[in-house]
Amino acid sequence: MSSKRIGRTFVLDRMEMRGIIDYSPSFFGAKMRKRTSRQESADYFRGLINNSQVAITVVDKNGNLTLFSQGAEKLTGYPAKEVLGKSISMFYPDEKALQGMQETLLKKGKLENYETEILTKDGPKVPILISLSLLKDRDGNPSGSIGVCTDMTKMKQASESFHHLECLYADTIANIDEAIFIMDTDLNILDATDKVSELSRGRLKRTDLIGKNLRDLFPLVLGKKLAKKYCKVIETGKPVRTTEAVEFEGQKLYYDARRLPIKDKSGNITKLIGVFKDITEAKRMQEEMLARNRELSVLNDVAAAVNRSLKLDEVLGAALDKSMKILGKCQAGLFLYDEESQRLKMAASRRIPSSVLDDESQFSPEDCLCGQAFRKGELLDVKGYAKDNRFKGTEKESDRVIIVPIPYHDRILGVMFFYPNRGYEPTEAELRLLTAIAHQIGVAIENAYLYKKLEDSYLETIKALAFALDAKDPYTRDHSEKVRQWSLLIAEKLGLGKDQVRDINFASLLHDVGKLGTSELVLNKPGELTDEEYEEVRQHPHAGSELLASIPILKHARKIVLHHHEFFGGGGYPKGLKANKIPLGARIIAIADAFEAMTADRPYREAMNIEAAKKRLRALAGSQFDPEVVEVFLSLLADEEAAGA
Known part of the structure; x- marks a missing residue:
């Protein structure tokens, strides 16, 4: 076997051609069959291989290069003329690797897809993938080999990049907070992350999940519920996101669950992904924050309610109403400590039977649980409390009592107590809130006490002032007190509110306070007054109103003082008001004042008898006096006469 070189072209004998054809029939076979002469075939293949952009090399049996394609030139950086006739070993820095390749080639006749490195002209090594085929002569003896090389540089780079991405992906998955499941469309679990163990508190492990069906991993109801959500993803082709609560060994766990479809190029769902994040702690913090917000809202409501009034009974009632909303429907009461009697006294109650109120309206702090909470200043939550039989039949019976002390600075003012419905378990937040409310109530109670004292x-000051006024005239001694008594009786008969009664109380005592500036000679004159003297007397309502103008608590009372000489039909003084334009308190005091004056001695006349005074009131009803108030007053007189009979 021999080959001849013609320029850069080598003439190969028939056996060499046969080897090339055997190596790559798909590459050469079709062209070969179109040519009949050996010379034509040899020329064709020499040109084809020599000009190929694929790196193709042919070596003889001694390992020297006999053919070096353009692709090989490009791969190594060597032109063919520099390497032809030289040993192929010049490209292989690892002689042992080359020797191993040759041994395999001789043994098997070919070597496929072998990864190695070759040297280039510029020095750096290039990773290649090489396939070799053994060439034989006519006698079947090895005569050389042909090799096809592929530059693996870009593939290696891509592989390294892919490997890097794989590592990055693996690290990301390993450190991600979510547990991830990959399933087929039948909900068989194909893979999962290790986070599933942490997410399920150790109940589930990754190795136990793979190959299992989702429906088999959870109890029947829960398994169906979870499967239904994945089925929705399959039906709609869209992700589904929910927040779910699952019971694990008595502990309620919350998850943010996302279920997503994986689709092929045709849009068909091939797999399903479930991503679950444990939000139990976030949920707990959220619920705690909401509870705190509710607490603040309740405290604001309580503060607004108890500070809306300075009257003790209204403050206590509002406090109980707001506190009961925390525990739901329950029975409640409030005891305040009375320092004079040294006993706890019922000051307000809700839904407590009258039999209990009658028997337990007050007791010593040493006697009961309420007293214990009062003495220690600590909240008591007593379960299994043996409730008094007198409570039976009033809604549901209770099996516990909650007692909350009401503090103010270093003192305990009293206690609130609650009987929740049977089976009710108060939370720590609710008990904490009741304690906070009790502190607010303590401040409100103390403010109400101070206001009452004020x-x-x-x-007392007003009474002293009224006494001083009455002392100016021996004929009008106790006049203001008597007017006050009649006025309060009329107000009570009319069912007026506490604020109106308070204003009438003050105004009735002070209705003539303006006479302090009136001459005693005029006030005690036995005869008829002159026009000038009468005008001086007529000034006393205005003078009294001005005298009281700087006292805030008498803001409404001074208007009554100003108008208590107005006539219902008009013509009175100082403004000439009529009917309902005259304050009701002024209309009441006008009748009480006139009756007391008519039935008392004066310097200029003797007292009228009761019947004459009553007749006089009836006669002036509608002109000077409010007729409805006159009737109320006359009914009071009738009641008094009947009681004295």
């Missing part, structure tokens, strides 16, 4: 102080 009001009482004003009243």
